[in-house]
Amino acid sequence: MAFGPHLLLATLEGLVTAAVLSLTALGLSLVFGVMRVVNVAHGEFFMLGAVIAWGAASLFTGNAALGFVAALIISPLVVGAVAFISERLVLRRVEYNPEATIVATIGLLYILQQAALTFYGPEARPVEAPFNLRIQLPWFGYSGYKLFVIAAAIVLLLLVWLILTRTRIGLVMRATQIDREMARAFAIPVDRVYAGVFALGAMLAAIAAVLIVPIQQAHYLMGLDPLLLSFIVVIIGGLGSLRGTLVAALIIGVSDGIIAMFFSPTLAKMIATAAVALVLVFRPQGLFGTATR
Amino acid sequence: MTKKSALILPSRSISRRDALKGIAAAGALSVAPGFVRYAQAQSSAPIKIGFQAHKTGIGAAYGRWYERTTAAAVKAINAAGGINGRPVEIITEDDGTDPKRGAEVVAKLTNQHQCDIVYGTLFSHVVVASAPVAGELKVPYFVVSEGYHVASGKMNRYCFQPGITDVRSQVTAMAPWVSGNLGKKVTMIYPDYAFGHDHRDYFAPAIKAAGGEVIAQIPIPPTESSFTKYFPQIPAETEVLYHVMVGPAVLTFVKELGEFYGSNKPQLFGFIDSLEAVDINSPGLEFLDGSHFWEGSPRYAQANDSEAMKAYRAAVGIDENGAADGDPKDVSTAAHMFGCWETLYVIKQAMEAAGYQGPADRAKLVEATEAIQGFDEGPEHPQGDKVFDGKLHQVYGHQNISKLEGGKLNVVHRTEIKDGMYEAEGDYTQQAL
Numbered sequence: 115m116a117f118g119p120h121l122l123l124a125t126l127e128g129l130v131t132a133a134v135l136s137l138t139a140l141g142l143s144l145v146f147g148v149m150r151v152v153n154v155a156h157g158e159f160f161m162l163g164a165v166i167a168w169g170a171a172s173l174f175t176g177n178a179a180l181g182f183v184a185a186l187i188i189s190p191l192v193v194g195a196v197a198f199i200s201e202r203l204v205l206r207r208v209e210y211n212p213e214a215t216i217v218a219t220i221g222l223l224y225i226l227q228q229a230a231l232t233f234y235g236p237e238a239r240p241v242e243a244p245f246n247l248r249i250q251l252p253w254f255g256y257s258g259y260k261l262f263v264i265a266a267a268i269v270l271l272l273l274v275w276l277i278l279t280r281t282r283i284g285l286v287m288r289a290t291q292i293d294r295e296m297a298r299a300f301a302i303p304v305d306r307v308y309a310g311v312f313a314l315g316a317m318l319a320a321i322a323a324v325l326i327v328p329i330q331q332a333h334y335l336m337g338l339d340p341l342l343l344s345f346i347v348v349i350i351g352g353l354g355s356l357r358g359t360l361v362a363a364l365i366i367g368v369s370d371g372i373i374a375m376f377f378s379p380t381l382a383k384m385i386a387t388a389a390v391a392l393v394l395v396f397r398p399q400g401l402f403g404t405a406t407r
Numbered sequence: 408m409t410k411k412s413a414l415i416l417p418s419r420s421i422s423r424r425d426a427l428k429g430i431a432a433a434g435a436l437s438v439a440p441g442f443v444r445y446a447q448a449q450s451s452a453p454i455k456i457g458f459q460a461h462k463t464g465i466g467a468a469y470g471r472w473y474e475r476t477t478a479a480a481v482k483a484i485n486a487a488g489g490i491n492g493r494p495v496e497i498i499t500e501d502d503g504t505d506p507k508r509g510a511e512v513v514a515k516l517t518n519q520h521q522c523d524i525v526y527g528t529l530f531s532h533v534v535v536a537s538a539p540v541a542g543e544l545k546v547p548y549f550v551v552s553e554g555y556h557v558a559s560g561k562m563n564r565y566c567f568q569p570g571i572t573d574v575r576s577q578v579t580a581m582a583p584w585v586s587g588n589l590g591k592k593v594t595m596i597y598p599d600y601a602f603g604h605d606h607r608d609y610f611a612p613a614i615k616a617a618g619g620e621v622i623a624q625i626p627i628p629p630t631e632s633s634f635t636k637y638f639p640q641i642p643a644e645t646e647v648l649y650h651v652m653v654g655p656a657v658l659t660f661v662k663e664l665g666e667f668y669g670s671n672k673p674q675l676f677g678f679i680d681s682l683e684a685v686d687i688n689s690p691g692l693e694f695l696d697g698s699h700f701w702e703g704s705p706r707y708a709q710a711n712d713s714e715a716m717k718a719y720r721a722a723v724g725i726d727e728n729g730a731a732d733g734d735p736k737d738v739s740t741a742a743h744m745f746g747c748w749e750t751l752y753v754i755k756q757a758m759e760a761a762g763y764q765g766p767a768d769r770a771k772l773v774e775a776t777e778a779i780q781g782f783d784e785g786p787e788h789p790q791g792d793k794v795f796d797g798k799l800h801q802v803y804g805h806q807n808i809s810k811l812e813g814g815k816l817n818v819v820h821r822t823e824i825k826d827g828m829y830e831a832e833g834d835y836t837q838q839a840l
Contacts, residue, residue, distance in 0.1 A: 115639040127636045178690075228463075236467030240658050242690040248666055254638070257666040330632050330659050335465065339632060375636040379628050 119253035120375065128371025130260045130329075133267030134322045136363035138340045139347035140274060140356065141318035147354020148291045148311045151210050154219040156319055157341025158226035159197060163189045163320025164241075164332035165234050171241045182244035185324050190317040196226075197316030201309045210308070223337075230334040243328035263325050270321060275356060287311060291354060346386055350393050352403020361401065365389075453496035454489070454758065456481075456751075457516030457525040459537065464504030466530050468684035472740040473527055473551070474499065476747040479722045490755045491763060498522055506536030513540045513548065523766060524549060524754065527747060531556055531601045538562040545840070547772050549754060551746040553577070553703070555605040558801035560833015564840060565769075567776055567800045570750030571703060571743065572793075572827060574605040580806050580827030581701060582613035584820050589674040589699065590646025591619040596637070597651045599626035606651050606678075627652070634660045638667045651678040658691055665694030675699065679706070679809075679816075683740040686730075688814045695811050699819070702807040704745040704790045705729075706738075707815045719748060719789035728815070745790045752787035753779070753795075753802075770840040776800075777836055794824050798834040803827055 115123075142156045170188040171181035200222055208214035247258030278284040289297040290307045298304050319340070323332075330336065347366055351358030366386055373382035393400060458477060461470030481495050489495055498520045502509040509528065516522045524547040528534050531554030538556070541548035542563030549567045550557065555575040557568040585593070593614055597603035603626060611621040625640050634656075641648065652660050660681070664672075675698035687695070687706075706729035708720065723744070724732045731737035753776070761768060761775035777797035784792040793804040803824050809816040 115643075120639050123639060124636060127633065131633070231463060231467065236463075236471060237684055238656070238658060240662075240689050240691055248669060250669060255666050255669045256635075257663070329662070330656065334467075336632075339630070371636060375639065379631060379636075 115253060119251070121372070122251075123254060123256070124372045124375040125368060126256060126260070126371075127375070128368035129264050130367075131370055132364045132367025133264045134326050135340070135343055135347060135367050136360050137267055137270060137322035137325070138319050139344040139351070139359050139363055140271070141315035141322075142344045143348045143351070143354055143356070143359045144287075144318070145312055145315035146348065148287055149205075149210060149308050151205065151212060151215040152219070153312070153315065154216055154341070155200075155222040155226060156219075156315070156344060157337030157339075158223050158230075159193050159316035159337075160319040160323045160340045161230060161332075161334060161337035162196065162226055163193050163323030164327045164330075164336060165230055165334070166192050166320070167324040167327045168234075168239050168241050168332040178242035178246075179244040181242065182324075182328070185241065185327070186321070189324050190320040193320035194313040194317040198309055198313040201312040205312065206305070206308075227334055227337065234332075234334060236334065238331035238333040240331045241327045257329070259328060263329070266325055267322075270318075271360060274318070278356065283310075343386075346390050348400075349390050350401060352400025355400065355402040358400055358402030451493070453494045454491075454763075455496050455498055455520065455522040456754070457513075457520060457522030458497050458499040458527045459502050459509060459512050459516065459525055459533070460499050460527060461504040461529055461533070462499070462501035464502075466504035466533075469529050469740050469743065470501075470504070472684065472744045473529060473747050476723050476744040477527065477751065479724065480748040480751040483722055484751065484755055490758050495751075495755075502528070502533055502537075504530050504533060506532045509533035509537040510540045513537045513546070514544065517541075517544045517546045521766070522546075523763070523769075524772070526750065526754065527551055529553075529743065531605075534566075535562075535601065538566045541565045545769060546766075547769055547776070549750050551743070551750050553743065553746070554602055555609070556601070558796075558799050558832075560799065560831075560835070562800075562835075564773060564835045564838040566835075567753075569753040569776065569779070569795055569800070569802045570748075571746030571802065572804045572806065573801055574602070575609040575829060576801075576803050576827035577701060577806050578606060578610040579613045579829055580822040581808060582610060582619070583617040583826070584808055584822070585647060585649075585676055586614055586617040586619035588820075589676055592642075592644055592646040593619055593621050593649050593676075594623040594625065594641050594645040594647070594673075595621055595649045595651075596625045596627060596641075597649075598629045598653055600629050602653065603627075603651060606649075610649065629653075632656045632659065633663070635663045635667060638664065641673075645673045647674045647676055648672075649676050650681060652681045657681045658685065658689060661694055662691035665691070668694075677701070679703075679742045683742060684738050686736065686738050687811060687816065698811055700809050700811065700816060701742075702809050702816065702818070703742040703804075705807055705809060705816065705818050706741040707809075707817070709818055713784065713789065715784065715786045715789040718786055719745070723748070749782070749788050749790065749793075753782070756787075773840060792824070794828075796831065798836050799831050800835050 138160055145153050166189040167185035170185040174181035174184055204218050205215060208218055243259040249256045249258050286302050286307055289302055290304055294304055347359060347362040351362030370382045460474055461467060477497060481497055485494050500512045500516055502512045513525050516525050526549040528550045529552050531552055534550050534552050535556055542565050547565050551570050553571050553574055555573045556562055557566050558573045597606050607624055623642050625637055627637060677700050679700045679702045708727035725739045726732050729739050729741045757772055757776040761771040763772050779795045781794045782788045791805045793802045795802045806822040807818045808820040810819045
């Protein structure tokens with residue numbers, strides 16, 4: 115294949131990765147930004163989103179589009195509820211102590227993962243894409259659904275941005291993020307904001323999973339990769355920064371696609387990890403983050 | 408006070424006569440009843456087989472069916488009188504499909520559970536990590552893996568693979584058919600670790616000997632979840648695409664291959680390993696229609712199935728589509744799990760030949776297994792007859808090539824055992840026991 119089409123394919127693949135990654139990482143970033151806790155179980159919310167998407171879609175066998183829409187509604191709601199409950203039952207009890215939270219969310223990771231193995235099983239199960247469109251380019255064919263994933267991610271990211279900057283909920287969240295004590299002094303129910311943000315973060319991961327599940331299958335171990343990549347993105351972009359997360363997801367996703375295609379996938383992972391190290395050394399707050407007070 | 412001491416002390420002192428009686432009685436006990444105790448151990452204490460199972464981790468789907476097959480085989484063996492008249496007990500430990508944990512499991516089964524032997528591992532990286540521990544503990548270790556590790560001569564005298572043919576033999580047997588029926592120019596896509604490397608190293612020379620040629624080899628990291636980016640490396644003149652992907656991302660692989668090629672595709676030849684425990688009629692797999700697969704034992708019931716095969720399928724509980732009876736979505740790993748059934752019968756045969764009594768006879772069991780020449784097709788070996796190489800500890804059997812058509816896999820070619828024979832690279836019998 116000639117260089118031009120090859121590069122096009124690499125870029126398209128990278129954009130799909132970036133689209134899903136930006137949604138997942140945004141969830142992680144929001145939780146850290148507002149609550150100052152590191153949620154190690156974030157990848158499992160992603161996995162749970164995919165597994166529930168399979169469950170929801172299989173309620174509507176025969177109509178793939180309907181099944182997908184059902185998954186897109188049910189899955190984030192269920193995952194959000196699970197996150198809300200675990201926030202109330204676990205994180206609040208350890209008073210958001212950073213070390214205790216890490217240990218608690220590692221525990222949560224295993225509970226969710228093994229629950230999925232027990233109740234869903236060890237198989238990888240596919241969800242049918244809402245539509246089957248194959249776009250034939252002169253050099254190769256490409257999945258129409260993957261292009262839809264890119265578009266859907268852009269719409270969703272815009273939506274999150276609008277919520278954060280234009281609504282009262284967003285204002286409350288930002289106030290909590292900037293100064294928890296002051297927010298409390300202004301009668302913002304910080305405690306409830308925390309629960310909401312934790313649920314929202316998990317829902318973003320679940321939505322990303324629903325989008326990806328017609329491309330990759332739902333599997334009980336699928337949460338690890340998104341977790342690692344999300345951490346990489348969030349560290350490079352700056353914890354708690356929406357813009358940073360988006361830019362870093364694009365850099366990581368597209369460079370992963372291109373480097374993996376022209377050189378080797380291992381090199382792509384090495385470069386991403388080296389980038390994290392460099393950012394931590396020279397700009398610990400991340401490309402777009404502000405230094406913590 | 409006196410009353411209390413009467414309870415504790417004997418009412419009278421022991422006379423010399425009493426003592427002599429006691430010694431005589433003890434002597435009698437130690438002669439005759441000693442024999443009784445020995446016979447009892449032989450007749451009732453169960454033979455403990457430690458099962459290193461992939462209950463969790465990447466091999467969990469295989470592990471579940473290995474457990475079911477093992478349970479069915481043990482039920483059948485015990486119903487027919489067990490091994491040497493003793494019942495068989497399976498002690499299962501989860502290795503998480505993890506090499507480090509696998510090595511620990513072998514030690515735990517041997518030392519803590521006091522198992523007679525260890526059995527049942529599938530994934531080759533777990534086998535390779537566990538084998539040295541088995542050799543160190545001198546516990547016979549029967550794997551059901553298909554990897555070319557035992558047969559490479561690089562494991563040790565206590566490792567056996569008597570129930571399933573290794574990859575090197577499989578690809579050697581099938582290469583002539585691929586070259587003769589599908590095409591000469593082959594591109595290989597395989598996972599970049601031991602199992603994939605076995606294919607890379609042995610299929611290429613085999614197809615060359617058959618008049619074909621491997622024109623490109625594309626290794627893919629085992630953790631990869633998206634594959635489109637690798638497809639531009641497939642040369643345009645490829646006639647046959649040879650794929651041996653494993654793990655949960657396989658469906659993605661096939662789907663993306665379909666999107667990339669559309670209807671203008673090369674011939675596809677794959678290992679069913681890619682799709683074990685996966686419904687062949689899943690959405691996205693339509694692209695595989697008309698392609699060919701290796702199967703150790705056919706997933707779908709075939710028209711010419713032997714009575715033994717039918718009985719085996721009924722005992723394990725799979726229907727004619729290779730799914731669990733009563734749950735069509737629970738698809739089996741039929742191409743591999745027959746190896747568990749057959750391996751357990753090999754263990755029975757070897758233990759009976761060795762007159763196996765307990766862990767002290769482990770060396771005798773190793774020698775008895777090495778003395779086996781082969782197996783006839785029958786209820787104990789439903790997949791077919793086999794040749795066993797005692798020096799290499801490896802079994803060789805027939806391989807099936809199946810075509811996917813009409814939503815089913817139909818066997819179109821069955822190789823001969825001699826097609827898969829190769830020059831041995833080791834001899835375990837030279838090693839000390």
